[in-house]
Amino acid sequence: MTTPDVPTFPMNRTCPFSAPPEYEELRTDTPVVRVGLPGGQSTWLVTRHEDVRAALTDPALSSNRRNPGFPLRAFGLRVTNDFPQPMIGLDGAEHSASRRAVISEFSVPRITALRPRIQQIVDDAIDDLLASGPPADLVRTVALPVPSLVICELLGVPYADHGYFQTRTAKIINRTTVVEERQAAVVELRSYLDELVTAKEREPGDDLLGRQIRRQRDEGTEDHGSLVSLAFLLLVAGHETTANMISLGTLALLSHPDQLGLVRDDPATTPLAVEELLRYFSIADAATARTATADTEIGGQRVAAGDGVIASGLAANRDPLVFERPDELDVTRGARHHVAFGFGPHQCLGQNLARAELTILFDTLLRRVPTLALAGEVDDVPVKQDATIYGCYELPVTW
């Protein structure tokens, strides 16, 4: 039951760059706290860096979205379906088998090999930006097209269909989407990918989905439904998250000219800046949700079997015990121990792809468009306060 002294989750960021102000007090006074979710469900919220790392490596905490205690309501009303869960919803050996099938696709050496093609995609997007302004919307010209095209080529999804999957993804991640609309978006995207996987099963090409089909055939483990779930996960996670980091990262650098100067003047700073921007925004704050399947303890707090847990990446990444002056953007700080990609066995599969895209994007954008500036005020930028993945809907820029 929610009582007046139980804080409610999610809590709002108060400006594009801030964490919810409640996090600071919670981290100090009640670092593992009961919070109420919309609709009356309650869950534990974990806010310290050390506790978030511990929670996300605790084998008593399950990622299965179908556990009754899973804090789904943090993400808006969810539909129920019986599609095979992708790896983000699996635990233990089942999760390991599912992830092992694809980890080589996202290894550091494989992603390094993709860099020249990512550079071309970024160059083309910046050409489009320059041709459509000034002013122009960076989200429409650069932030969404770059990661969408990269993940389409990697998976083997036709980029011509980007309008179809981008609009449905936007509905799925928006917390305010009504349940019927979310259901329709999930079913439509799923059936689109079902047909695509079927076509690839007839003629598997040299792309991630084609390689998975051939591997499954070699191993005698053909599983159409799981492959559709994998495609769904990688397509949605592969474009929306990086798109938001491109737009927010650009917004942050344009609003902190001293920090922008450090990146523009020395390309060696860019990888550090990318880690700092990932830490600073922690766009998938509540994605690290779990349910206890056995009694356990987090940061000294007893958590009972059946309880939901949200390990807040944003709160952890603003923990002053771990990051000095955590609310300041400091592109030279070593921030690689952030948990913006999560922690534990479910840590983001695509993290090195995201790092490569962001590094190439910021390096290229800041040098090719040295006079880039916000067209308007920071406070007028429409941010995704209502989405489970934080970002901006538009970023008007000029030069």
Added chain:
Amino acid sequence: MRISADSDVCIGSGQCVLTEPAVFDQDDSAGTVVLLATEPDAAQQDAVRDAVYLCPAQALSIVEE
């Protein structure tokens, strides 16, 4: 210092490779961790400790001698 890596636990995040590419690599077909050296020299040891801390799967461990 001696390092051991458990490739059964490894999830291929590549954090170790980003931290000390002279000591850690990823297998091309499996994607999991490969040790290029099991006894890192003095100049590599701080980075190896960082890699142990950063490994999300806790697949790396250090045996101090």
